[in-house]
Amino acid sequence: MTDVAISARGLAKRYTIGVQRDPYGRLTEVLWSSLARPFRRKSAAQRGAEFWALRDLSFDVQRGTAIGVIGRNGAGKSTLLKILSRITEPTLGRAELQGRVGSLLEVGTGFHNELTGRENISLSGAILGMKRTDITRRFDEIVAFADIGPFIDTPVKRYSSGMKVRLGFAVAAFLEPEILLIDEVLAVGDAAFQRKSIGRIEDVTNEGRTVMFVSHDLGAVANLTQTCLYLESGRLKQLGPTREVVHAYQMDGLLARDDPGRGLSFYRRSEVPGAPVRITSIAAVSTRPERATIDLGSPLEIDIGIDVTTPIERLPIDVTIKDQRGRTVAILFSPDQGFTLTSSRGTASIHLRIEDLPLAPGTYFVDVGLNQSPPHTTAFDVILDFPIVEVENSGQVVQWLERPWGSLQPQRVDWRRSA
Amino acid sequence: MDPHRVRGDGRCCNLTESTEIRLALSTGLGPTATGQADHQEPTVVIEASHGWRELGLSELWSHRELMFFFVWRDLKVRYRQTAFGAAWAVMQPVLLMIVFSVSVGRISGVGPKNLPYPLFAFAGLVPWTLFASSLTSASNSLVSSEAIITKVYFPRLLLPFAAVGSFIIDFLVAMVVLLVLMLYYGTVPTIAVVWLPLFTLFALVTALGVGTWLAAINVRYRDVKYVVPFLVQTWMFASPVIYVSTLIPDNWRWLYALNPMTGVLDGFRWALIGGSRPDSLILVSAAASVLVFTSSLVYFKHTEQTFADVI
Numbered sequence: 234m235t236d237v238a239i240s241a242r243g244l245a246k247r248y249t250i251g252v253q254r255d256p257y258g259r260l261t262e263v264l265w266s267s268l269a270r271p272f273r274r275k276s277a278a279q280r281g282a283e284f285w286a287l288r289d290l291s292f293d294v295q296r297g298t299a300i301g302v303i304g305r306n307g308a309g310k311s312t313l314l315k316i317l318s319r320i321t322e323p324t325l326g327r328a329e330l331q332g333r334v335g336s337l338l339e340v341g342t343g344f345h346n347e348l349t350g351r352e353n354i355s356l357s358g359a360i361l362g363m364k365r366t367d368i369t370r371r372f373d374e375i376v377a378f379a380d381i382g383p384f385i386d387t388p389v390k391r392y393s394s395g396m397k398v399r400l401g402f403a404v405a406a407f408l409e410p411e412i413l414l415i416d417e418v419l420a421v422g423d424a425a426f427q428r429k430s431i432g433r434i435e436d437v438t439n440e441g442r443t444v445m446f447v448s449h450d451l452g453a454v455a456n457l458t459q460t461c462l463y464l465e466s467g468r469l470k471q472l473g474p475t476r477e478v479v480h481a482y483q484m485d486g487l488l489a490r491d492d493p494g495r496g497l498s499f500y501r502r503s504e505v506p507g508a509p510v511r512i513t514s515i516a517a518v519s520t521r522p523e524r525a526t527i528d529l530g531s532p533l534e535i536d537i538g539i540d541v542t543t544p545i546e547r548l549p550i551d552v553t554i555k556d557q558r559g560r561t562v563a564i565l566f567s568p569d570q571g572f573t574l575t576s577s578r579g580t581a582s583i584h585l586r587i588e589d590l591p592l593a594p595g596t597y598f599v600d601v602g603l604n605q606s607p608p609h610t611t612a613f614d615v616i617l618d619f620p621i622v623e624v625e626n627s628g629q630v631v632q633w634l635e636r637p638w639g640s641l642q643p644q645r646v647d648w649r650r651s652a
Numbered sequence: 653m654d655p656h657r658v659r660g661d662g663r664c665c666n667l668t669e670s671t672e673i674r675l676a677l678s679t680g681l682g683p684t685a686t687g688q689a690d691h692q693e694p695t696v697v698i699e700a701s702h703g704w705r706e707l708g709l710s711e712l713w714s715h716r717e718l719m720f721f722f723v724w725r726d727l728k729v730r731y732r733q734t735a736f737g738a739a740w741a742v743m744q745p746v747l748l749m750i751v752f753s754v755s756v757g758r759i760s761g762v763g764p765k766n767l768p769y770p771l772f773a774f775a776g777l778v779p780w781t782l783f784a785s786s787l788t789s790a791s792n793s794l795v796s797s798e799a800i801i802t803k804v805y806f807p808r809l810l811l812p813f814a815a816v817g818s819f820i821i822d823f824l825v826a827m828v829v830l831l832v833l834m835l836y837y838g839t840v841p842t843i844a845v846v847w848l849p850l851f852t853l854f855a856l857v858t859a860l861g862v863g864t865w866l867a868a869i870n871v872r873y874r875d876v877k878y879v880v881p882f883l884v885q886t887w888m889f890a891s892p893v894i895y896v897s898t899l900i901p902d903n904w905r906w907l908y909a910l911n912p913m914t915g916v917l918d919g920f921r922w923a924l925i926g927g928s929r930p931d932s933l934i935l936v937s938a939a940a941s942v943l944v945f946t947s948s949l950v951y952f953k954h955t956e957q958t959f960a961d962v963i
Binding site for chain 2: 248315316317318319320321322323324325326327328329330331332333334336338339342343345347348352355356359360361362364365388
């Protein structure tokens with residue numbers, strides 16, 4: 234028996250985009266071609282534009298490892314998970330998974346709004362692969378974890394979005410497969426519940442299960458995984474210890490900053506449909522016009538542009554400043570009750586000035602969240618790991634990337650020998 | 653380790669034992685399944701399939717619990733927040749029976765000579781409703797489950813099968829009303845009633861066959877949504893639901909028998925309320941039904957791997 238839980242060889246997935254034959258074709262024609270398709274070889278024109286979501290991907294995951302999968306939007310992360318969880322077939326290649334596989338690609342899979350919380354626990358559990366006896370055995374734990382108390386016999390359609398999410402995660406949290414595939418499910422719920430969810434995933438990992446975790450949230454990936462896969466345009470860019478891979482990923486983001494094709498959406502964690510506000514720009518006030526740089530010891534100023542669809546009161550905004558290894562340097566919360574945005578022009582601009590953050594020379598990243606702070610249940614918009622500024626020591630570009638001495642270089646320091 | 657935990661030796665061992673059993677169960681291989689118990693894990697191999705695939709009926713069987721959950725959900729949801737609840741299961745055939753009795757039933761020769769028309773019509777409408785609802789629901793089963801098809805794996809064939817399941821309960825409720833109607837008219841079934849389950853199964857297999865075909869096509873072409881109501885309506889008039897099959901001229905009977913529902917309805921009535929015994933043409937109906945059913949499974953399995961991509 235090998236110790237490899239997931240082994241992939243040459244996985245590739247091709248999608249055909251755009252062309253769906255003539256959508257207004259006669260039904261007879263359509264029926265005929267649909268019946269005859271297996272017997273016919275398609276011409277290039279019929280196949281339409283091809284798009285390889287994954288190409289020639291090979292890797293092994295050891296049993297009991299938690300592996301992260303990172304990459305920009307469209308890099309093939311979700312496609313990989315869909316193939317491994319057997320939702321879709323690879324076009325080429327082969328993968329072997331040792332043990333029962335559970336996939337968690339969405340919170341609340343199979344929920345039906347008309348059913349009560351109790352009924353949905355059974356239904357969702359069964360759809361996710363739990364046996365009826367397991368569901369019964371775990372039922373009380375699930376209810377306790379979801380923390381929905383007296384609403385257990387209320388139809389889910391009357392739940393708040395936060396309650397629905399908690400219940401959905403709770404069901405999934407008690408799946409007991411040997412291999413667990415998780416996609417970005419932590420992008421939901423309030424901060425407290427997200428912590429609880431991460432804790433639960435940590436527990437699952439510590440129980441010796443193999444976990445594959447896809448996320449845009451580098452912090453979560455760094456916390457939960459030891460190994461990391463970095464995908465770019467469907468190919469394996471790097472596979473190795475999470476710390477190194479995350480670092481390489483962030484550096485790539487930095488280099489690509491001037492590429493106009495890579496807008497903010499590259500860093501957007503998830504889209505909330507119909508969110509009243511949306512981040513349109515993030516920029517540091519720079520000392521040099523052509524690059525986002527500040528001098529060592531100068532204040533850090535950040536401008537955040539927000540598109541306001543619906544006027545909103547008391548919108549909390551948080552900004553997390555991270556170093557190039559993904560470690561948090563500082564978190565800043567908007568004061569008091571947040572901002573009231575009633576701009577008639579549809580845009581608002583938030584200016585943040587930090588006087589006393591003595592960043593050491595190097596590159597820094599920010600996470601910006603709208604409505605992320607508790608007690609809110611839905612984050613309207615979150616941008617993660619956006620490269621914001623380089624701190625220079627009097628115009629001298631820093632060549633070494635990882636300095637052993639940390640992210641802060643205090644400016645007002647007084648050394649003296651006391652008598 | 654916490655000393656209090658280890659103190660009772662017996663308790664400790666009990667704990668370990670139960671954990672082992674649980675593990676064995678959770679891998680799906682109980683000690684009874686294989687001699688060597690828990691260390692075996694299933695290997696899932698994922699690769700592109702080529703050509704025609706196995707039907708995977710054993711996989712379907714191993715997921716039967718999920719199928720019951722789907723049936724249970726459909727039943728729960730269908731009559732929730734309705735004033736009449738499960739009464740709707742009988743309302744539809746009863747109302748149709750009344751409508752047909754006061755209209756078509758008055759035309760001489762449409763109904764049988766030796767049976768009251770309302771009983772005749774209702775004994776046709778009950779299996780017909782089972783067939784029509786099952787077919788409609790099965791053909792929508794994949795499209796209406798888009799959300800889970802794109803998010804989790806299970807044998808997709810469960811969906812059309814489960815869609816049919818919940819209508820069996822509706823059918824049983826309607827059967828009770830049919831029995832009441834038989835009591836009212838003083839009709840007593842003969843020994844032929846033992847064939848009744850077979851003809852019911854026959855209706856289900858036909859509905860599943862057509863429903864599974866349409867479900868698979870529906871994934872790619874939503875035209876099916878518009879075709880199904882028309883198909884069901886036409887099919888009803890092409891089957892002996894509200895008229896006797898002897899209305900059809902003898903030299904066309906073989907063609908008429910190609911419609912599996914001809915055999916189902918004639919047989920169902922014969923088994924329950926009497927009438928002419930089905931002749932050998934019923935084998936034509938049965939063969940047509942089995943052909944549609946098996947071909948639908950093959951086609952479904954063949955297109956199954958693209959469902960999540962095109963739905």
